[in-house]
Amino acid sequence: MFDIENTRVLVTASSRGIGYGIAKVLVSMGARVVINGREEERLSRAVEGLKSMGGEAYGVRADLTVREEAERLVDEAARLLNGLDALVYVTGPPRPGFFTDLSLDDWEYGIRLLIKSALWVTRKALPYLFESRNPSITYLSSIAVKEPIPNIALSNTLRISIHGLAKTLARELGPRGVRVNTVLPGYIYTSRVEQLIRDRMERYSKTREEVVNEIISDIPLRRIGKPEEVGYLVAFLISKYASYITGAAIPVDGGRLRAVF
C-alpha cells in the first residue's frame, strides 16, 4: 500500500503509543524504520515487535529534551538506514495541567520537549533529506492547536510553534523538493490518554466510565482512535501519492474538531 517499500524513516518518540502505531503501519508496508525512546527495555521490546512482523527496524535510545542526544539520534538513524527519506517527528507527552498548576520549570521542560527538540532533529535531518528522491517531514502535533483543550496548557500553548515551523519550512524547502506537513491527532488510545482520563477522574471526582463517556460523546464517530489510524495518514503523507501536498495540517480525530477550517 502507498508504495513505500524501502523508504528510510526515522520516527522519534516511538517505543509505544502513537509513534509505535505509526512505525507498525510503516513497517507493515515495507518501510525501513528507526524508532526511539528513553527506556532501553521498552525500546528493545518495541523493536522486537516490529521485527516479528518481518520488517526491518532498529531502535536508538535518546532523550529528545537533550540536544546532544536528539542530534545523535538523527545521525545514528541515518547511519543505520544508510540515509533518510522521511523524518516523522513525534515527541513525548507534556505534563498535563491548567496554567495555574504549572511551574516555570514545567514550562522550561515543555519548551525543550515540544519546540526545541523539533528544531534539533529537523536541523540535523535536513542534510540527509536533501540527498533523498522523495524527502518529507511530518510533524505530529495535536487538535489542541486549533481548539485548546482544558488541562493541557503546555500543549495548547507551545505546539502552535510547530505549525509556524512547518508552514515556514514548506515554503522554504518546497523548491528543493522537501514536503512538510503536520498531523493533528484527536483522542488516540495510548497511555497518555489513560493519564488524561485519570487526571480528570481525580480533579472532578468522576468515575472512569463518566469521563470516557464525556470524551466520546463529543466525538462524532463516538470512539477514541487507534494509533494505527494515525499511522495510515503518515504512510500516505510520506509516499509519492502525496507528492502535491505540503504545508498541510490534517486532523485524525473522528470529527472532534468543531472549527470549519
Ligand SMILES: NC(=O)c1ccc[n+]([C@@H]2O[C@H](COP(=O)([O-])OP(=O)(O)OC[C@H]3O[C@@H](n4cnc5c(N)ncnc54)[C@H](OP(=O)(O)O)[C@@H]3O)[C@@H](O)[C@H]2O)c1
Ligand atoms: N494520545 C493522544 O490522544 C494524543 C493526542 C494529541 C497529541 N498527542 C501527543 O502525541 C505524542 C505521543 O503521545 P502518545 O499518546 O503516543 O504518548 P505515550 O503513549 O506516552 O508514548 C510516548 C512515547 O514517547 C517516548 N518519549 C517520551 N518522552 C520522550 C523523550 N523525552 N525523548 C524520547 N522519547 C520520549 C516514550 O518512550 P520513553 O518513555 O521510554 O521515553 C514513548 O515511546 C505526545 O506529544 C502527545 O502529547 C497525543
